[in-house]
Amino acid sequence: MRALVVAVVAVVLLSTGCAAAAQKAPAPPSKPVTIHLVVDGDGTRLPDRKKTTDYLVGPALLTLENLERVEAELDEAGWVVQLDYSADTGRRFAELTAANVNRQLAIVVDGVVVSAPLIVEPIAGESLQIGGNFTQAEAEELAGNIRGS
Numbered sequence: 001m002r003a004l005v006v007a008v009v010a011v012v013l014l015s016t017g018c019a020a021a022a023q024k025a026p027a028p029p030s031k032p033v034t035i036h037l038v039v040d041g042d043g044t045r046l047p048d049r050k051k052t053t054d055y056l057v058g059p060a061l062l063t064l065e066n067l068e069r070v071e072a073e074l075d076e077a078g079w080v081v082q083l084d085y086s087a088d089t090g091r092r093f094a095e096l097t098a099a100n101v102n103r104q105l106a107i108v109v110d111g112v113v114v115s116a117p118l119i120v121e122p123i124a125g126e127s128l129q130i131g132g133n134f135t136q137a138e139a140e141e142l143a144g145n146i147r148g149s
Contacts (some may be wrong), residue, residue: 031110031148033067038104038116046106048113049145050110055113057106062096065089065134070146072139079139081115081130081146092125098122107146114145 043056066086072119073082084091092123097105097119107115107130115130 010036022061023137027121032080033064034108035072035093036106036108037063037064037100046108046113049142051112055106055116057108057113062092062106064093067136067146070142070143072134072136074136075129077131079136080136081134081139081143083130083146085126085128085130087126090124093128094122094124109146109148115142 039057039058043053043058045056047054064083064085066089067080067083068086068128069084071082073080097123098148101119104116104118106113107117115132117130117132132138134142
């Protein structure tokens with residue numbers, strides 16, 4: 001009887017570990033994620049994901065290719081959405097953000113603005129963190145929108 005209890009506990013622990021591992025590596029986006037600048041003049045009008053705001057955006061300046069991870073995370077500042085991408089994409093994103101500090105970006109998936117953060121400083125490296133006083137549900141929804149799910 002004791003061996004059966006140990007075996008059941010081991011199976012529960014193994015299945016819990018597999019589920020946790022699956023949550024740490026969500027699938028990459030299924031649709032292209034493009035980066036645009038929000039503009040004042042000529043541009044294309046795109047809705048936000050809740051269809052409450054329209055953004056006037058310029059042409060796509062960058063496609064976030066090779067996104068390795070898009071995930072809602074809790075850090076010291078609260079809930080954020082973490083995007084990890086290739087070194088080449090990181091280099092191009094750093095150039096784009098360095099040239100456009102204090103301007104608003106539009107992150108677009110399938111013709112919808114899923115986020116429109118302000119660039120407060122150049123973003124270098126192979127990751128981007130989107131913050132905005134999100135609740136856990138809002139961060140998970142935004143991550144899902146970026147993944148196209």
